[in-house]
Amino acid sequence: MELFIQQLVSGISIGAIYSLLAVGYALVYSVYNFTNWAFDGFMAFGAFMAFTGITSLFMPFWLAALLSIVLTVILSVGTEKLAYNPLRVRKAPRLFMMISAMGVNLATVNIINLIYGGTFRKFPVDNLQPIFIKGVSIGRMDLMAGGISFGVLALLWIFLYRTKWGLGIRASSIDILTASLMGINNNAVAMIVFAITGVLSSVAGVFYGIKYAVFPMMGVVTIKAMIASIVGGLGSLPAAIVGSMILGILETLVSGYISSTYRDLFSFLFLIIILLFFPNGLMGKSSDEKL
Amino acid sequence: MNKNVQFFRKWLVLLVIGVLLVSSLSGCGSKEKVLKIGYITEQTGVDAYVGAASVPAMQDYVDEINAKGGISGYKVELVVYDTRSEVTDAVAVAKRLMDQDKAVAIIGPSWSSAGIPLADIADTAKVPMVATTASNVNVTVAEDGTLHPYMFRVCFIDPYQGYAQADFAYNKLGLRKAALLTDIASPYTVGLHQFFEKHFVELGGEIVAKEGYTQGDTEFRAQLAKIKDSGADLLVVDAYTFKDIGLAAQQAEGLGLKVQIMGGDGVFVPELLEMAGPQLEGAIVTTGVSDVAPEFAKFNADFEAKHPGVKASIYTYYGLDALMAIEHAIGEAAKKGDVTPTAVRDALEVMTDVQLFTSVVTMEPDTHNPHNKPLLIMTIKDSQWELTETFQPE
Missing domain, CATH: 3.40.50.2300 (Response regulator)
Structure with a gap:
């Protein structure tokens, strides 16, 4: 029982990281109908900016995290302006946006690799001792990461459902053309969506860096988040969170009780089965209602 | 035809004849018994550090052997060829050592990716090779479990x-x-x-x-x-x-x-x-062997003093190990009669408790790996x- 609870706790903490990333994917996908592969690079960028803030600029953690968020938002919005917007204006097929995103991703990861080198670095914050409850270890860092992740997601939800701008984004996600005819500023919506994406990837990158290590290829984990958002139901925020939790817990339970060697095999087999029965994901809706 | 070209041709022919004459004369002059030991290593390309660290030390050791009168009366010559850190070049220079230079034994390669194809080539040419740092199991024993009779190594295998x-x-x-x-x-x-x-x-x-x-x-x-x-x-x-x-x-x-x-x-x-x-x-x-080990401290200091700018590494040590193993095998072959590549191979296979550079080594006859390296x-x-x-x- 103790082992089971321990595995569950680990699974939830992994799911929390996937959630941040999955929501980022879901947000861009629901408004623009393409997968923002550049997310991977943004996440590494965010982690490296916070890392540099602490190690080279001797900032306290909170300031470095803030710097990371600001710079990642600039990168994300800049990418939208320079790489995605021109394609959208010229009515390029969605596929081209995805290729463009892959290019941005490769460029970001490789530039980081050139500047910092490919090695693994410890994020320079003290490791907090975990709390032990009846032999089950709960990481303080995990609690913090989980808390902040859900705090950020809650803020996002409030923004989307309780503000006028949020309404604009939701309207755009249903029909971007009609929304713009109704007076919603398309460019402003794009700026906001990509700014939010920047915040999410920076927060995810910093937490991932603290929990594991900082390295240029750290963003490969986003593929898991992408899968989680598909399983939950692509384009829906709550579904992305549910999908992430399912994937995180499923992975640890498969490792713990079936086989860690075949973890991905069993986890993804299970996910394929889910998709066979729920082709739109667990909470997927038809495309007329999103977010 | 242009006159200039004709003129050059004439001179070129004379020059070639001259070179041939001189080289044949010098060939007649030396009746000394010289054995060629080949060494294929990375002197250029991504792994150039391997050759840089090993060649000077091995040449020093060969000079020492010759200064002492050679191995059982045989002078030795170290013939070093560059693999350019490429498998294809490694194969080409190894063949050259076997076919043209008639090397009695070859040291190298340092990487398993070259060692695996070279094992077959050594078997065919019947010239023994002693790999230095190639640690993949299949360098000396083929995937089907058969031993490559002419391939040896001085490092331990990965597992x-x-x-x-x-x-x-x-x-x-x-x-x-x-x-x-x-x-x-x-x-x-x-x-x-x-x-x-x-x-x-x-x-x-x-x-x-x-x-x-x-x-x-x-x-x-x-x-x-x-x-x-x-x-x-x-x-x-x-x-x-x-x-x-x-x-x-x-x-x-x-x-x-x-x-x-x-x-x-x-x-x-x-x-x-x-x-x-x-x-x-x-x-x-x-x-395995490492330059942090205290027993190499004196060697490292002497080596680095003699060759400024070069740092001894495991490639230096394993290169010397292979060279010393061949030195031992040539000595054994000489005792029994003629020093041929096959005789050297036979001696390498039964090498027992021989002090090499890094440790005392016994060759396992059924795997051609050193037995229980420290x-x-x-x-x-x-x-x-x-x-x-x-x-x-x-």
């Missing part, structure tokens, strides 16, 4: 380290319950762990948990929680990348898992200490490497 680790853990540390955390995508890790498991169980130990992960994974808590539950007193992570053992140590600490952690030479890098020094306090990392045991103390001992399995 041997797993065998020696099991021996050390069981006999020296007195540990009985081992858990393995294996990167299932890395042949290096899988090989080491197979040998570890086999020998540890043979000795009487128990493998209480066998957990896996895949290259690139960063999350090991599910596996570590199981390992904690299994009651293991030893955790073996012979990862290929230091990140894996570093993260495993951090997450083990987070889960309150307190065991002896052990890793192999794949993680013997300074970056590991920066990443997880405190979490790995007391952990053991095994490695292993360095490094312990992490205060986030620093500390050489605890040189361990040789019984």
Whole structure:
């Protein structure tokens, strides 16, 4: 029982990281109908900016995290302006946006690799001792990461459902053309969506860096988040969170009780089965209602 | 035809005849018995450091042999060819040594990727080769289990380290319950762990948990929680990348898992200490020959004084090992009569308790690997490497 609870706790903490990333994917996908592969690079960028803030600029953690968020938002919005917007204006097929995103991703990861080198670095914050409850270890860092992740997601939800701008984004996600005819500023919506994406990837990158290590290829984990958002139901925020939790817990339970060697095999087999029965994901809706 | 061209042609013909005459005369002059020992190494390309560290030391040693009158009256010549760090070039220069230079034996290659194709070529040409750092099992023994009669090596094979680790853990540390955390995508890790498991169980130990992960994974808590539950007193992570053992140590600490952690030479890098020094306090990392070993300190200092700008490394040591093994084999062949490549091969195969540069070596006749090479045991103390001992399995 103790082992089971321990595995569950680990699974939830992994799911929390996937959630941040999955929501980022879901947000861009629901408004623009393409997968923002550049997310991977943004996440590494965010982690490296916070890392540099602490190690080279001797900032306290909170300031470095803030710097990371600001710079990642600039990168994300800049990418939208320079790489995605021109394609959208010229009515390029969605596929081209995805290729463009892959290019941005490769460029970001490789530039980081050139500047910092490919090695693994410890994020320079003290490791907090975990709390032990009846032999089950709960990481303080995990609690913090989980808390902040859900705090950020809650803020996002409030923004989307309780503000006028949020309404604009939701309207755009249903029909971007009609929304713009109704007076919603398309460019402003794009700026906001990509700014939010920047915040999410920076927060995810910093937490991932603290929990594991900082390295240029750290963003490969986003593929898991992408899968989680598909399983939950692509384009829906709550579904992305549910999908992430399912994937995180499923992975640890498969490792713990079936086989860690075949973890991905069993986890993804299970996910394929889910998709066979729920082709739109667990909470997927038809495309007329999103977010 | 242009007059100038004709003029040049005439001179060119005369020049060629002249060169041929001179070279044939000099050939007549030397009746001394000179044996050619080939050395194929990386002098240019990505791995140029291998040749840079080894060639000067080996040439010095050959000069020493000749100054002492050679090996049983035979002078030796070291013929060094550059592989340009490419397998195709390695094959080409090895063939040249066999067919044109008529080398009596060849040292090299240093990489398994060249060693595997060269083993067949050596067998066909019947010229023995002694690989230096090529550690893949299939360099000397083909995948179907047949021995390459003309291929030898002086380093240990990859999985041997797993065998020696099991021996050390069981006999020296007195540990009985081992858990393995294996990167299932890395042949290096899988090989080491197979040998570890086999020998540890043979000795009487128990493998209480066998957990896996895949290259690139960063999350090991599910596996570590199981390992904690299994009651293991030893955790073996012979990862290929230091990140894996570093993260495993951090997450083990987070889960309150307190065991002896052990890793192999794949993680013997300074970056590991920066990443997880405190979490790995007391952990053991095994490695083969290393320039940190105190017995090489004097050699390193002398070598670096004689060759400014060159630093001795394992490539220097293994190059000398191979050269000394061939020196021994030539001596044995000379005692029995003629020194031919085949006679040298026969002597290499039965080499027993011969002092080479790094250690006393006995060649295993059925695998052509050195028998039970010593292993360095490094312990992490205060986030620093500390050489605890040189361990040789019984």
